Amino acid sequence: MKAQYKRYKGEIDTAIQEVLLEASFIGGKQVGILEKRLAEYVGVKHCISCANGTEAMTLLMMAWDIKEGDAVFVPDFTFFSTGEVVAFRGASPVFIDVDKDTFNIDPLKLEKAIEKVLAEGRLVPRVIIPVDLFGLPADYSEIERIANKYDLLILEDGAQGFGGSFKGKKACSFGHAATTSFFPAKPLGCYGDGGAIFTDDDDLCALLSSYKVHGKGSNKYDNVRIGVNSRLDTIQAAILNVKLTAFIEHELDDVNRIYELYNRGLDGIVATPKIPEGYISSFAQYTIKLESKEQRDGLQAALKERGIPSMIYYIKPMHRQEGFSMLDYNDKDFEVTNKLCDTVLSLPMHPYLTEGDVERVVSVLEGAMR
Numbered sequence: 001m002k003a004q005y006k007r008y009k010g011e012i013d014t015a016i017q018e019v020l021l022e023a024s025f026i027g028g029k030q031v032g033i034l035e036k037r038l039a040e041y042v043g044v045k046h047c048i049s050c051a052n053g054t055e056a057m058t059l060l061m062m063a064w065d066i067k068e069g070d071a072v073f074v075p076d077f078t079f080f081s082t083g084e085v086v087a088f089r090g091a092s093p094v095f096i097d098v099d100k101d102t103f104n105i106d107p108l109k110l111e112k113a114i115e116k117v118l119a120e121g122r123l124v125p126r127v128i129i130p131v132d133l134f135g136l137p138a139d140y141s142e143i144e145r146i147a148n149k150y151d152l153l154i155l156e157d158g159a160q161g162f163g164g165s166f167k168g169k170k171a172c173s174f175g176h177a178a179t180t181s182f183f184p185a186k187p188l189g190c191y192g193d194g195g196a197i198f199t200d201d202d203d204l205c206a207l208l209s210s211y212k213v214h215g216k217g218s219n220k221y222d223n224v225r226i227g228v229n230s231r232l233d234t235i236q237a238a239i240l241n242v243k244l245t246a247f248i249e250h251e252l253d254d255v256n257r258i259y260e261l262y263n264r265g266l267d268g269i270v271a272t273p274k275i276p277e278g279y280i281s282s283f284a285q286y287t288i289k290l291e292s293k294e295q296r297d298g299l300q301a302a303l304k305e306r307g308i309p310s311m312i313y314y315i316k317p318m319h320r321q322e323g324f325s326m327l328d329y330n331d332k333d334f335e336v337t338n339k340l341c342d343t344v345l346s347l348p349m350h351p352y353l354t355e356g357d358v359e360r361v362v363s364v365l366e367g368a369m370r
């Protein structure tokens with residue numbers, strides 16, 4: 001983020017200055033401009049900006065009236081948020097194991113879990129929330145087939161997916177609605193919190209626009225439903241307008257170039273990410289897989305010793321989080337996620353890495369694996 005700011009300092013400073021001079025901190029023109037540009041880029045009719053990626057999903061849970069007694073299907077390998085927004089509404093998240101290569105929700109296991117919920121008859125299946133983990137869109141061909149078969153809604157959690165695509169269709173355009181996050185470390189990040197919802201549905205757009213501003217009717221002081229206060233600040237929108245241009249012009253290509261460099265360097269040394277045919281990833285993370293927890297932790301230590309940061313996304317499966325201890329699970333249903341949590345490692349990944357940076361990481365890993 002420092003390298004990015006250095007390169008775009010002039011434009012970003014000017015954009016912020018403009019908001020300060022106009023004193024249009026809430027709902028300034030930059031917000032509407034950004035929403036229009038985002039909707040156009042993603043290829044949907046409406047973009048509704050909001051306070052963050054978690055609230056974006058919560059607003060949809062509200063608009064769809066997800067409540068106690070409802071089942072919402074969520075991958076077991078994701079950030080806490082994806083399940084949190086479900087439990088926050090009193091509904092039940094049903095966690096689903098993921099595919100070992102794409103890290104995304106496993107459609108076979110998803111369908112089995114839906115059948116199981118139906119057979120038990122305790123919960124009503126309502127929504128699937130596929131996550132585009134690490135920048136790679138989920139398997140929407142299969143997920144859409146399943147959603148149609150069981151009459152379920154799809155909420156694409158594109159917090160990490162913005163910029164990716166599947167069969168030429170951009171991430172954040174799948175399902176009945178999609179959400180993204182502008183948390184600084186996401187593919188398109190701002191300088192604080194921010195989020196957005198994407199949909200083609202006019203009625204849903206109107207409902208969300210009301211919920212996010214205190215359930216407003218004709219205006220903010222006419223309140224027709226109980227809502228929340230969830231807006232994107234004008235300053236963040238102004239910053240995002242500069243960063244969106246950089247993202248489109250070169251950043252997405254740059255991370256894909258770095259992916260190729262890493263994959264070439266690490267081939268035969270560790271299990272590298274593979275992007276399946278028809279997909280483009282926005283590489284929110286570049287995540288390798290090791291053989292064991294000991295090997296993974298050893299590699300992370302070796303990198304740290306040489307001043308190279310790396311992260312473990314995610315160290316704990318959703319079903320083992322204490323916050324979800326009220327739910328009943330069989331740990332054996334999450335064989336893949338359990339193993340991934342012990343063996344994944346995310347290496348430095350952003351558009352401003354140089355070839356030399358990548359070579360240095362590769363050489364440390366090469367040495368440590370010998």
Ligand SMILES: *Cc1c(COP(=O)(O)O)cnc(C)c1O
Nearest residue numbers: 052053054079081159160181183
């Ligand atoms: C970051 C993230 C979120 C939440 O976004 P915030 O803007 O931090 O609220 C949700 N889902 C996934 C998969 C994420 O990575």
